[in-house]
Structure formats: structure tokens, C-alpha cells
Amino acid sequence: MDNLLSQLPGYALRRAANTAMTRFTAMLAPLDVKITEAAIFMLIRESANLTSSKIGKELEIQRANMVPMLQRMEDAGWIQREAIDGKSQAIVLTAEGRTKAEEVAQTVEQFEAELLHRVPAQHRKHLLPALNAIWN
Amino acid sequence: MDNLLSQLPGYALRRAANTAMTRFTAMLAPLDVKITEAAIFMLIRESANLTSSKIGKELEIQRANMVPMLQRMEDAGWIQREAIDGKSQAIVLTAEGRTKAEEVAQTVEQFEAELLHRVPAQHRKHLLPALNAIWN
DNA sequence: ATTTATTGCTATCGTCAATAGCATTAATCA
DNA sequence: TGATTAATGCTATTGACGATAGCAATAAAT
Incomplete structure (x- = not known):
């Protein structure tokens, strides 16, 4: 009965992602970090002077959805905002x-x-390579 | 800059699933059918006498989350419920x-x-096979 | 200098999944 | 058989993530 759907790459993709992300969520839980926040961490850990919109572009997260993420990360004391000019702010890791x-x-x-x-x-x-071909 | 994350199978998996499901959502939109509903359709199309909880087990959707799905599908006139006994009900496709x-x-x-x-x-x-190995 | 684009934001909604709890009924087994 | 256990369908609520529409301020482009 399951054969049916598990023959479909799209279904398998959805289920695999789901399973993997559930597992990842559990692994991140002790750190009190969410999946998307983990992606942001990975990014700003390596690149300095990233702004909210640059991060958003990179991870394909919309500006509007970056706001509460960064807000929480700031409230948690993980990041700080530093004005670049009157419009942009760099997202900087705290200690x-x-x-x-x-x-x-x-x-x-x-x-x-x-x-x-x-x-x-x-x-x-x-x-x-197969996965990257799907979304790139 | 993207190289970083797109080297990670987990990240690629998440992005690929996301891209694919967005596309699938768009393809289903003209039918007014959602992704999860599509999975339910695929299942009950081939098997008779499935109950809500059997479908839920198969698709790993919790009983509580099946309720609004089936409710919407019934309201749309796509499915009917037929009592099997005093407790279980078969989910049957209408014409x-x-x-x-x-x-x-x-x-x-x-x-x-x-x-x-x-x-x-x-x-x-x-x-x-790679994807099925991840969630099976 | 004026138009256009970008940035960060508010507010709101939709999809999907999770948890806790409940009443009813079926199944098990002592 | 009668009492316990399990299963079914449900309510209610929450959380993560993504989408859209719109706004004010500022920077960039023409």
C-alpha cells in the first residue's frame, strides 16, 4: 500500500525532508535554536557585514520573515545590529x-x-548533486 | 557564499523539498487541492474502506490533523463517510x-x-532509493 | 533634482505538524 | 462474561515557516 506513494520521488522528497528536519529540530533543541536560525548562524559565522536583506536573499527568506527571526536572535543575545548607513545594518555575532x-x-x-x-x-x-539540481 | 550551505545534504534536502512543494502547490492550485489532500486522494483512489486513522498511519498524519483535512474534503463534496461500525468510518470518494x-x-x-x-x-x-532510505 | 530601488518594518494569513485531553466504542484477557 | 485496555474520531491550542500587502525612511540612479 505504501509502495504506491513511495515510488514517487516528490513524495519521497517531502517525507525525507520532513523526517530529516524533525531530527534536526530535535538535535538543535538543547541549544534553543531553530532550523532557520541555524542557517543564519552558519552564514554569519563565516561572513562579516551581512545585512538582514543579504541574509534573506541568500537563504531565500523574505524580508518580512527575517524580522522576527533576527529579533529573537537579538533578544537571546546572540547578535547585534550595527548601522552601516542610515538604512542598512550589519548583523554581528556577539561573544x-x-x-x-x-x-x-x-x-x-x-x-x-x-x-x-x-x-x-x-x-x-x-x-x-541531485538535490541541488532540484532547487538551483 | 552559497557554496557553504549548498554543500550540506541536509540543507539541500530542505531547499529542494521547499522548491518542489512550492511548485506542486502551484500545480494543484487550479484544482483547489492542497498537497496533503493530494496524498489522501492518491491513497483512497486505490484502496477502498480506508478509515481516517488508516490514512493517517499511512501518511504519518496524526489523527487530530486528519480531522480538518477530511472535513474540508467532505465539505467540498469529494468524500463521504460511511459507518463501518459504531466507531470507525470508511472514507469513500463521491462521483x-x-x-x-x-x-x-x-x-x-x-x-x-x-x-x-x-x-x-x-x-x-x-x-x-536515497530519499526512501532517509525516511524509511 | 527628481525618480526609482532598497531597507527594515508592521500586520495578517495559510499550510502543515505537534501536544493534551475527551467520549465513545471495540477488542482483549482473566 | 465482565473489567481492563486499545483504538477511533474529535476539540482546542500551539509552533515553525512561508506568503502577501503596504509603509516610511534612505540610498542610488538618471
């Missing part, structure tokens, strides 16, 4: 935020390793 | 629902074909 970012990076690494491990070896190297 | 189910199935086929087409040929046959 606490840097620590959190490293913990996140470590969790990401673990999560990604687990994920790949689930995929049979003969399919493993095809996963990333 | 209108059968038509809708066929349209959905056709849309699914189109969507799945498009999706596979996006994946470079050399990775194509690996996608389904």
Missing part, C-alpha cells in the same frame, strides 16, 4: 553568539553525517 | 471526488516527471 554559532556548526556537522550515513553507499555521492 | 482524484493523479504524474527531469541523468536513478 555569546559566537559560542552558540560554534555549537550550531558542530550540531550541523553531526546531523549531516548522520543523514549521509542513512543513505546506502552506492547512492551517497549522487544525493547532493 | 465528484473520483473525477477530482483523477485530475490530481494526472497532476502528480506531471509534477513527478518535471521533478525527475530537473535531475541530471546520471543521478536520476539514485534519487528515489
